[in-house]
Amino acid sequence: MYLKNILNNFISILKWRGMLQDSTPELESHLQKNKSTAYIGFDPTSDSLHIGSLVQLVLLRHFQKQGHKPIVLVGGATGRIGDPSGKAKERNLLDEETLNHNVSKIKEQIGRFLDFDDTNPQSAVLLDNYTWLKKFSLIDFSREIGKHITVNYMMAKESVKKRIASDESTGMSFTEFTYQLLQGYDFLHLFNEQNCVLQMGGSDQWGNITTGIELIRRKTGKKAFGLTCPLIVKSDGTKFGKTESGNVWLDRKKTSPYKFYQYWLNVSDADAENYIKIFTFLEKEVIEDLIKEHQQAPHLRLLQKTIAKELMLLVHSKKDLDAVEKASHILFGKATSKELAEIDKDLFLEIFEGVPQTTISRDQLQSGVNIVEALAGEGFAFLKSKGEARRALKENAISVNKEKVKEEHSLTEKDLINDAYILLQRGKKAHYLIIVK
Numbered sequence: 001m002y003l004k005n006i007l008n009n010f011i012s013i014l015k016w017r018g019m020l021q022d023s024t025p026e027l028e029s030h031l032q033k034n035k036s037t038a039y040i041g042f043d044p045t046s047d048s049l050h051i052g053s054l055v056q057l058v059l060l061r062h063f064q065k066q067g068h069k070p071i072v073l074v075g076g077a078t079g080r081i082g083d084p085s086g087k088a089k090e091r092n093l094l095d096e097e098t099l100n101h102n103v104s105k106i107k108e109q110i111g112r113f114l115d116f117d118d119t120n121p122q123s124a125v126l127l128d129n130y131t132w133l134k135k136f137s138l139i140d141f142s143r144e145i146g147k148h149i150t151v152n153y154m155m156a157k158e159s160v161k162k163r164i165a166s167d168e169s170t171g172m173s174f175t176e177f178t179y180q181l182l183q184g185y186d187f188l189h190l191f192n193e194q195n196c197v198l199q200m201g202g203s204d205q206w207g208n209i210t211t212g213i214e215l216i217r218r219k220t221g222k223k224a225f226g227l228t229c230p231l232i233v234k235s236d237g238t239k240f241g242k243t244e245s246g247n248v249w250l251d252r253k254k255t256s257p258y259k260f261y262q263y264w265l266n267v268s269d270a271d272a273e274n275y276i277k278i279f280t281f282l283e284k285e286v287i288e289d290l291i292k293e294h295q296q297a298p299h300l301r302l303l304q305k306t307i308a309k310e311l312m313l314l315v316h317s318k319k320d321l322d323a324v325e326k327a328s329h330i331l332f333g334k335a336t337s338k339e340l341a342e343i344d345k346d347l348f349l350e351i352f353e354g355v356p357q358t359t360i361s362r363d364q365l366q367s368g369v370n371i372v373e374a375l376a377g378e379g380f381a382f383l384k385s386k387g388e389a390r391r392a393l394k395e396n397a398i399s400v401n402k403e404k405v406k407e408e409h410s411l412t413e414k415d416l417i418n419d420a421y422i423l424l425q426r427g428k429k430a431h432y433l434i435i436v437k
Contacts (some may be wrong), residue, residue, distance in 0.1 A: 010066045014229070016284060017277040019059065021203040023227040024213065030197070030225060031068070035122070038063055038198035038227075039071035039190055041129070041183065042110075043079040044102035045094070048251035049109055051241040051263075054315075055232055057113040058279060059200055060124070064114055065281075069122045071196055072110050076103045076130030078182050081175050103128060109250055112315070125194065129186050145185050148218040149211060154180060157207035180211045187212030191224055198225045232278065235270040250315050257312065257320040258327060258350045264308035265301065265328070269294070272303035280310040327351055330402070332428065337401040345418045352423070356381065357433035365436060368410035371398065374424065374434065382424055382432035392426055399425040 011028040014020040030036065040056045042049065049057075060070040079099055094102070107126055114124035136144075154160060157180065164172050187209075190196035199209045209226035216224040232240040241248050248263050249255040255263075267275060272294070276287055294302040312321040327347055330339050343351070358380055360369070375382050375389035375398065383389045392398050393407045400415055401423050411434070415422045422434040 010063055010068065013062055013066070014059075014227075018274060019055070019062075019229045019278055021228045021230045022206055024210075024225045026223075027198070027225045027227060031066075035067055035069070036198060037069040037071060037190075037194060037196040038200055039073050039187075039194075039196050040200050041073040041075050041078070041186065042106060043075040044099055044106050045079060046249075047102045047105040048249045048254050049106060050247040050249050052232070052247075054250065054311075055229060055278065056201065057110065059229060061113055061281070063200075064122055064124060067122060069125070070114055071125045071127060071190060071194060072114070073186060073190070074103050074106055074110075074126070074128045076100075076128040077133035078129060078179065078186070079103070081179050081182065103130075105251070127190075127194075129182075129189075132189050133182065133185070141181075141185075145181055145188075145215065148215055149181060149184065153214070154211070157211070159204065159207045180208045181215075183208045184212040184215040187224065188215050188219060191216050191220070191222075197223075198227060200227045200229070202231050203228045204231060232274075235268055235274075252316065252320075256347075256350045257316045258324045258347060260315065261308050261312055261321075261324040261328070264311055265304050267304055267307070269298050269303070272301075272307060276303050276307050279307060282306075282310070323347060337403045340402050340423065341417050343417075345420075348418060348421065352421075352431065352433050355431045355433050357435055359435045359437055362413070362436055365411060365413050365416075368412050371400070371405055371409040371411065372407060374411055374422075375432075380432075380434075382430075383426070397426050399423075 009028070010031050011020065011023070038060075040060055042053060042056070060072065064070045076099065079094065079102070080096075107128075110126060115122070116124050116126070154177065159180070160172065160177070187196070187199050199212055201209060206226070206228050209228065213224045213226055216222060234240050243259075243263065247255075248260060252260075264275070273291055276282070276290065280287070282290075290303060290306055294300075309321060309325075312324065323344070324347075326339075327343055330343060331351055360379070370377075371393065372386050372389045374380055375392070376384065376386045383392065389398075390407060393405070396404055398405055400409065400411065401417060402425070411422055416436060417423065420436055422436065424432040424434065426432075
């Protein structure tokens with residue numbers, strides 16, 4: 001359910017959710033009096049957005065739900081340059097084929113988050129700035145745009161000063177330096193062609209946004225607005241959206257639904273209290289009740305489960321949610337070997353990726369492999385010794401495919417899951433996978 005009554009306008013919603021960093025004067029008053037249009041730009045540096053970009057998509061969704069019109073701008077042109085904001089070094093320039101591929105994939109992805117129904121007056125619009133910037137000659141751009149923004153003004157931007165200070169050996173290329181002018185022109189173009197009066201983005205975009213506002217003022221004499229949200233950081237100081245294997249992507253091929261779900265399930269309690277406000281659309285009263293309930297029994301991880309569920313539905317699907325919830329129950333709950341065998345083969349491999357494993361031949365199973373050998377024998381490395389294996393078996397701590405076994409048990413083809421795997425387990429968390437070729 002969406003926020004009602006208490007949080008009754010876009011700015012008050014963002015303030016309560018901790019999603020407002022800076023905004024230009026009179027913006028809140030303007031949005032209360034007018035149905036407005038705003039845009040956020042996404043440069044196609046990859047063929048998928050990651051969960052850092054999710055904050056911007058959530059911003060646009062809140063904006064649309066308040067009766068305003070959102071524009072998603074894919075930077076087919078600016079992506080050919082690279083934004084220096086927040087970067088210590090210049091990006092590698094992508095070739096045209098890669099950029100075109102990235103643009104098309106991002107366009108597909110964004111369709112899940114906003115209402116693009118043309119019959120709706122607030123229907124979202126998806127545009128690519130390459131369609132207008134490709135028409136500009138250098139002479140035209142210098143006369144029409146460069147003339148109105150001084151070098152002194154551009155040099156004063158924090159993104160430029162930090163970029164130069166952090167890379168004194170090579171400096172800042174003219175290509176990167178002109179980025180804020182190109183983004184400023186995007187705002188001017190959308191202001192003129194789409195009646196777009198507001199640009200939004202992360203806090204590292206404030207300098208680029210205000211350049212656009214200034215360009216609009218100098219070219220048209222009219223007022224435009226800007227708004228930024230904070231860059232999300234984790235409570236322990238590490239980078240949000242990063243794992244040991246890299247970014248958490250919205251594309252299932254880059255980050256599987258199971259890993260996506262597990263990322264949110266494993267966030268800290270402190271982060272969960274922030275993320276449930278930022279990344280879900282639950283009502284204020286619902287969120288406050290969930291936080292209170294979580295604080296009374298944090299071990300149940302109610303907030304993390306709620307966030308993971310809501311984002312699975314937003315980014316993936318109900319079918320994916322059902323699959324990963326079932327898999328999590330099987331992996332960490334009191335599941336049976338029958339339930340384990342029902343997991344899809346691809347999902348099974350995703351779940352146990354990184355789990356210690358060994359490979360054996362099918363021939364070895366025909367005569368049976370004693371469980372002590374499978375735990376600590378030659379070629380197996382789950383436990384340190386056969387003595388430890390026998391003690392664990394006597395303590396009833398060893399399971400084969402979620403079923404407790406004794407010392408006399410032998411592994412055979414009857415134990416195979418998906419005709420290829422056998423899962424050994426000690427206690428609740430220690431797993432070992434035997435792959436049968």
